[in-house]
Amino acid sequence: xxxxxxxxxxxxxxxxxxxxxxxxxxxxxxxxxxxxxxxxxxxxxxxxxxxxxxxxxxxxxxxxxxxxxxxxxxxxxxxxxxxxxxxxxxxxxxxxxxxxxxxxxxxxxxxxxxxxxxxxxxxxxxxxxxxxxxxxxxxxxxxxxxxxxxxxxxxxxxxxxxxxxxxxxxxxxxxxxxxxxxxxxxxxxxxxxxxxxxxxxxxxxxxxxxxxxxxxxxxxxxxxxxxxxxxxxxxxxxxxxxxxxxxxxxxxxxxxxxxxxxxxxxxxxxxxxxxxxxxxxxxxxxxxxxxxxxxxxxxxxxxxxx
Amino acid sequence: xxxxxxxxxxxxxxxxxxxxxxxxxxxxxxxxxxxxxxxxxxxxxxxxxxxxxxxxxxxxxxxxxxxxxxxxxxxxxxxxxxxxxxxxxxxxxxxxxxxxxxxxxxxxxxxxxxxxxxxxxxxxxxxxxxxxxxxxxxxxxxxxxxxxxxxxxxxxxxxxxxxxxxxxxxxxxxxxxxxxxxxxxxxxxxxxxxxxxxxxxxxxxxxxxxxxxxxxxxxxxxxxxxxxxxxxxxxxxxxxxxxxxxxxxxxxxxxxxxxxxxxxxxxxxxxxxxxxxxxxxxxxxxxxxxxxxxxxxxxxxxxxxxxxxxxxxxxxxxxxxxxxxxxxxxxxxxxxxxxxxxxxxxxxxxxxxxxxxxxxxxxxxxxxxxxxxxxxxxxxxxxxxxxxxxxxxxxxxxxxxxxxxxxxxxxxxxxxxxxxxxxxxxxxxxxxxxxxxxxxxxxxxxxxxxxxxxxxxxxxxxxxxxxxxxxxxxxxxxxxxxxxxxxxxxxxxxxxxxxxxxxxxxxxxxxxxxxxxxxxxxxxxxx
Numbered sequence: 088x089x090x091x092x093x094x095x096x097x098x099x100x101x102x103x104x105x106x107x108x109x110x111x112x113x114x115x116x117x118x119x120x121x122x123x124x125x126x127x128x129x130x131x132x133x134x135x136x137x138x139x140x141x142x143x144x145x146x147x148x149x150x151x152x153x154x155x156x157x158x159x160x161x162x163x164x165x166x167x168x169x170x171x172x173x174x175x176x177x178x179x180x181x182x183x184x185x186x187x188x189x190x191x192x193x194x195x196x197x198x199x200x201x202x203x204x205x206x207x208x209x210x211x212x213x214x215x216x217x218x219x220x221x222x223x224x225x226x227x228x229x230x231x232x233x234x235x236x237x238x239x240x241x242x243x244x245x246x247x248x249x250x251x252x253x254x255x256x257x258x259x260x261x262x263x264x265x266x267x268x269x270x271x272x273x274x275x276x277x278x279x280x281x282x283x284x285x286x287x288x289x290x291x292x293x294x295x296x297x298x299x300x301x302x303x304x305x306x307x308x309x310x311x312x313x314x315x316x317x318x319x320x321x322x323x324x325x326x327x328x329x330x331x332x333x334x335x336x337x338x339x340x341x342x343x344x345x346x347x348x349x350x351x352x353x354x355x356x357x358x359x360x361x362x363x364x365x366x367x368x369x370x371x372x373x374x375x376x377x378x379x380x381x382x383x384x385x386x387x388x389x390x391x392x393x
Numbered sequence: 394x395x396x397x398x399x400x401x402x403x404x405x406x407x408x409x410x411x412x413x414x415x416x417x418x419x420x421x422x423x424x425x426x427x428x429x430x431x432x433x434x435x436x437x438x439x440x441x442x443x444x445x446x447x448x449x450x451x452x453x454x455x456x457x458x459x460x461x462x463x464x465x466x467x468x469x470x471x472x473x474x475x476x477x478x479x480x481x482x483x484x485x486x487x488x489x490x491x492x493x494x495x496x497x498x499x500x501x502x503x504x505x506x507x508x509x510x511x512x513x514x515x516x517x518x519x520x521x522x523x524x525x526x527x528x529x530x531x532x533x534x535x536x537x538x539x540x541x542x543x544x545x546x547x548x549x550x551x552x553x554x555x556x557x558x559x560x561x562x563x564x565x566x567x568x569x570x571x572x573x574x575x576x577x578x579x580x581x582x583x584x585x586x587x588x589x590x591x592x593x594x595x596x597x598x599x600x601x602x603x604x605x606x607x608x609x610x611x612x613x614x615x616x617x618x619x620x621x622x623x624x625x626x627x628x629x630x631x632x633x634x635x636x637x638x639x640x641x642x643x644x645x646x647x648x649x650x651x652x653x654x655x656x657x658x659x660x661x662x663x664x665x666x667x668x669x670x671x672x673x674x675x676x677x678x679x680x681x682x683x684x685x686x687x688x689x690x691x692x693x694x695x696x697x698x699x700x701x702x703x704x705x706x707x708x709x710x711x712x713x714x715x716x717x718x719x720x721x722x723x724x725x726x727x728x729x730x731x732x733x734x735x736x737x738x739x740x741x742x743x744x745x746x747x748x749x750x751x752x753x754x755x756x757x758x759x760x761x762x763x764x765x766x767x768x769x770x771x772x773x774x775x776x777x778x779x780x781x782x783x784x785x786x787x788x789x790x791x792x793x794x795x796x797x798x799x800x801x802x803x804x805x806x807x808x809x810x811x812x813x814x815x816x817x818x819x820x821x822x823x824x825x826x827x828x829x830x831x832x833x834x835x836x837x838x839x840x841x842x843x844x845x846x847x848x849x850x851x852x853x854x855x856x857x858x859x860x861x862x863x864x865x866x867x868x869x870x871x872x873x874x875x876x877x878x879x880x881x882x883x884x885x886x887x888x889x890x891x892x893x894x895x896x897x898x899x900x901x902x903x904x905x906x907x908x909x910x911x912x913x914x915x916x917x918x919x920x
Contacts, residue, residue, distance in 0.1 A: 166607065189645065189700065192608035193500060194578045200505035201537045216732060228701075231732040231762030239730060251676020253699070253728025256761070260730040260787060277675050280505045306676060310503055333679040335686060345675035375680050376790045 088297035089220030089271040090246065090288070091183065091211070092120070092159060096224055099124040099147055099160040099181070101172050103135050108163035111187075112136055115161070117233035120224040124151050126160075126172075144172075144179035161185040161217070161226050169213065170195035174202045185226045186212035189277070196280045203282065210282030211275065214345075216252030218273040219259075229272065230256060243268015245382060246292040248285050249304035250275060250311070250345065251333075258302055258378055265379035267386065270298045277345035279309060286314035293324045300327050300385050302378060303369075305360055307334035308348045312360040319367035327385045328369040331378055332357050394580045394603040395620045398441040400483045402582065402600030405615075409573035411566075411584075411597045416485030422466040425484055429462035432486040438465040441481040442474045445518065445601070452479075455487065476625040488596055493586035494555070495519055496567055498535075498574040500581065506534045507574065509541055509567055513555035515586035529554050541571040562595060577615070578608035621649075628653055630713055633905050637709045641831050643877075644702025646710050650694045655718035665691040666721035666802055669714040673727025673738065673759075674699040681726035681758075684791035688799045690724075693717050698741075701733040705831055705881035705901045707741025712903060715749055716910060722802045723755035726794055730787045731761030739767035739784070740883040743774050744899075746782065750812035754780050754801035758794045760787030774891060779809040815890055818898055827867055828875040832901040836889075838864045840896035848892045849885035858885060865897075 092098075098115070102108035103125025113136055116122050122138050124147040131142035141147040144160070151157055160176040162169060162184065169191045176184055177199070186199075191213040203210055211218060217227015221242040229252075230236025239256065241263040249255040255274040262269060273288050275281055285303055292298045301324075305312040312332065318324040334348065334357050361371055372381050397405075403413045415432055418441070419425040429436045440452040447453045452474065454465040462484065472479045493515035501508045514522050514529040523530045531552040535541050546564035555563055566587065574582045582602040589595055604612065609620035619627055619635050627635075634648035652667055659667050670685070670692045672678025678697045685692060694717060698710045714723070725742065738759055746755065759767040764786040771784040781801050785794050821837030828834075836849075841864050849865055850858045857878055859868040865885075869878055881901070889897040 167610075190607045192578060192611070193580065193605040194575065194608065197500070197505050197507070198537055228732050231734070235732075235762050249676065251674055251679075251728065253674030253731050253761075254676035254680065256732055257677070257728045257730040257787070264788075279502050280500070284503075304676060306679060314503070333676055333683060335683040348675060348679070374792070375684070376792060 088295050089223055090291040090295050090298070091218050091271060091273065092220050092224045092226050094119055094223040095121070096158045097121055097123045097151070097155050098224075098226065099126060099144070099157045099176075100163065101126045101144070101160055101176065102163040103127060103138065103140060104130045104133065105163055109135055111161075111163055111228055112138065114228075114231070114233060115225050118225045118230070118236055119222070120226065123154065124157060144175045144181070148179045148181075157181055159183045159185065159226060161187065163187055166190040166192070170198055173199045173210065177202045177206045177208045180206075182208045184208065184210035184282070185215065185217050186210055186282070187215060187217060187227050189214035191278070193280055196278070200280065200282065209287070211273070212278075212281060213276055214278045215276035215281075216255060216274040218271060220271045221269045229274065239263060240272065241268045242270075244270065244297060244299040244386070245302055246270045246295065246298040246300070247272040247302045247304075248275060248288040248292070249273070250277060250285070250306045250347070251304060252277070254304045258304060261376075261379050262302070262382060265383060267379060267382055270295060275311070277347060279347045284309070284314065285311040286318055289315050289318060289324055289328070293326055298326065299389055300329060300382060302382055303328055303330045305330055305332040306345060306348045307332070307357050308345070308355040310355065313363045316363035316367040316369065319369065327389070328364070329372060329378065329382050329385055330364050330369045331372040331375055332360050394622060395606055395609055395617045396443050396622065397602040397604060397615070398443070398481065399439065399600055400441060400481070401615065402602035403597060405573055405577050405579075405582070405602060406584070406597045406600055409569055409576070411569065412594060413597050414485040414488055416483055419466065419482045419484050420470070420480060422463045422470065425466035425482055426459045426463035428484040429456060429459040432484070435487040436462055437485045437487055438462050438469065439483040439485065440469045440472070440474070440479045441483055442477060442479055444474055478626070488588055488598060489591040490588050491591045492589040494563070494589070495522065495583075495585045496570055496587050497581065497583035497585070498571050498579070499583070501534065504534060506537065507571070508532055508534050509546070509549065509571060511550055511553060511563065511567060513550075513553040515588075519585065535571065540575065541568050543568050559589070566595060577612060578605050579603060580605050623649055625653065629905070629909050630716060633903055633909065634710070634713050636905070637706065637713070637903060641703075641706055644698060644700040644706055646702065646706055647697040648694060648710065648713060650717065652691065652693045655693055655720060657719055659719040659721040661691045663691070665689050667691045667693050668722040668724050668798070668802075669693050669717060669720045670696060671710065671714055671723065671725040672697045673725075673731060677726070677728025677731075680728070681724070681791045684726070684795045685724065687792070688795045690722070690795070690799070693720055698738065699727070702737070703881045704737045704740040704744070704883040707738045708744045708883070708901060709903050711742055711745035712749065712906065715745065715751070716906060720753060722753050722798050723751070724795065724798050725755070726758035726791045727760065729758070729760040729791065733761065734763045735759040735761055735767035736763050736770055737882060739770040740887060743770060743887060744883055746775060746778065747813040748816040750809060751778055751780055751782065752809040752811075754798065754805070754807070755782045756785070756794050756798040756801065757782065758785045758789060758791065760785070760789070770887070774887065777810070780807040815895070815898070818895065825864070825866060827871045827879070829879045829881050829899070830875065830877045832881065832899060834874075834879060835898050835900070836865055837896045840894040841865055844894045844896070846893050848888035849897060852884035852888040854882055854884060855880055
């Protein structure tokens with residue numbers, strides 16, 4: 088099992104005829120993702136990697152309906168055009184979107200969020216590397232080539248949720264190397280407003296029968312980690328959470344390259360997040376390299392007979 | 394988020410139909426005096442700075458005469474507030490206040506919706522008002538599809554202690570403010586105080602606004618030069634770096650200086666060695682910086698090149714980092730297991746280090762996809778530059794790499810060979826050239842003709858080079874190359890210099906960098 092995507096998910100790539108879209112569609116397919124359609128306005132009728140290209144999302148939905156339609160759309164589209172493409176996909180009936188591009192204006196993201204709410208859809212990103220369910224499917228650019236992704240990430244019982252794309256794959260690699268396998272690894276996106284913050288991803292891990300432990304990479308800024316602590320306090324999340332919070336050396340008011348990574352008015356501090364998570368019973372890791380060790384201890388403690 | 398000064402916020406409000414006090418932005422005591430004279434009566438001289446509570450901090454002065462205004466300007470201009478010198482004053486006619494209110498539209502990140510906040514008591518901070526007089530404050534999330542409608546705004550102000558005779562006017566004001574926020578794509582816009590004057594006018598007496606960085610491109614009217622938030626006035630190098638980022642959409646390059654004047658010895662006052670920092674990926678950069686905490690280094694700058702940048706962008710970033718001054722080491726480290734092919738960054742480092750003649754040790758941690766190629770590139774081509782450059786991959790932690798750099802910095806002195814001839818090759822006898830997306834590619838066919846290997850053609854990943862009568866040329870149009878078919882991967886140049894006739898040169902200028910370095914040299918000589 089897994090969350091967000093599995094080997095049976097039917098995936099569309101919006102922007103499939105572009106440089107990035109085409110490359111990533113190929114890499115996703117190679118890993119095992121079932122890419123069933125592509126959309127680029129004005130390029131309908133072509134095929135890319137044997138995948139039919141359509142002019143609009145509605146057309147793609149209608150044309151694939153008999154085979155099972157489209158479950159997920161992955162967007163490789165310039166930031167200024169993302170809003171229109173995302174809402175198009177949502178209104179066409181796609182229930183889950185992965186919005187890869189960064190620099191999507193915040194009012195645009197709010198409109199996308201609004202449409203998603205209305206149509207009961209959800210989205211990962213913007214500014215996300217995507218997510219990957221080990222040995223099943225990948226959405227976005229997680230893992231690079233199919234071969235490296237197969238090499239790096241091994242199947243198992245741990246779910247990863249991260250504010251940083253590179254760190255998602257790092258944690259997943261270091262865990263796999265230590266013999267700790269994974270269910271799904273997920274980069275929530277580096278922006279201030281994102282579709283599925285940590286709290287939402289963690290909830291899905293809670294519901295996933297295969298995931299036993301959740302590893303979370305947090306950063307300064309936003310209230311995502313605090314909201315996970317809230318869920319743990321309310322017992323909505325009862326699986327163990329191993330957390331690392333980056334930004335030890337950050338001064339208040341200094342924004343790192345993630346738009347969400349800033350401490351403003353004393354909110355979103357590393358210390359505050361650590362306190363909240365500790366109080367909720369999370370396992371806090373002080374040194375990044377110790378994540379596998381702590382996770383392994385937590386997994387072992389789960390094995391112990393009552 | 395791009396912060397706006399009060400006068401810039403008021404320009405947004407004015408465009409939206411708000412009344413703002415009569416006044417003018419002044420940059421000198423003379424201008425201030427002149428303006429005060431024209432306005433007549435008592436004026437407010439307001440320092441344009443990004444802090445709240447200016448009145449209590451003496452950054453707003455009420456002046457009864459033009460001479461007093463001039464004196465206030467003399468005192469205020471040049472004063473440094475939170476690292477920023479005061480450069481502008483807003484000189485305004487004083488209002489006769491009957492009542493102070495508060496109105497704001499801010500974005501609630503967690504709910505992904507804008508919120509309107511209104512208070513029938515203005516003046517002090519809204520958090521304090523909400524604590525002391527909760528009955529005066531009301532807020533409401535706004536449905537983006539319909540915006541803020543007047544009846545909703547009336548319902549909102551009704552929940553405060555505002556006199557009902559003002560309901561209509563207050564509601565109309567909030568609707569107007571929402572429209573301004575939506576149109577300008579502000580992260581937050583706050584009018585505090587919103588004033589009702591004795592003669593019944595509604596005037597925005599102050600305005601704090603921030604604009605979404607990602608939306609600045611849609612708002613040239615705001616005149617925001619650099620959509621980035623810093624805790625100090627922007628430096629020349631930061632400006633140059635932003636120029637590089639703006640003119641190349643491929644990948645992301647983020648740079649700011651933490652230590653703006655590096656002492657000649659390359660050490661800070663605590664005796665720590667100052668090093669250049671080059672991260673990759675937001676989280677990876679953060680962790681890599683954290684990993685330096687225990688190694689007694691001070692970090693000159695933050696830098697992040699990520700999102701699959703071309704070699705040319707990493708090259709320019711490295712040059713800007715090295716241009717900062719006498720750093721004692723160079724530390725590059727990202728997330729450790731990047732999804733992007735790592736050899737692009739390796740080639741960028743290589744070209745920068747060879748051209749500039751790296752004079753300090755460097756540790757480059759390039760973990761992830763194709764890291765073995767990346768490490769090989771650095772090891773092969775930088776073994777002879779007289780200073781150690783060590784390359785590591787995903788199985789080496791950021792902490793252990795930081796420790797290696799410590800050992801290397803302590804292990805000197807070294808004898809760097811200095812800039813490679815590639816930085817200044819002889820002018821080509823028979824040049825053949827084409828433009829790339831951000832630079833120019835040139836080969837000397839006079840040298841090229843005598844080469845029997847042509848490793849450049851084999852190295853060209855996008856396959857745009859071929860042989861024509863024994864000489865290397867494009868197999869696509871120059872236009873296609875300039876549009877980005879040449880990915881500026883730098884592989885051909887490196888192959889030509891390492892294995893063949895040293896005939897290829899790729900020029901990737903950073904406008905303004907040479908001038909910056911020349912000026913810096915002059916300053917150093919004078920001192």
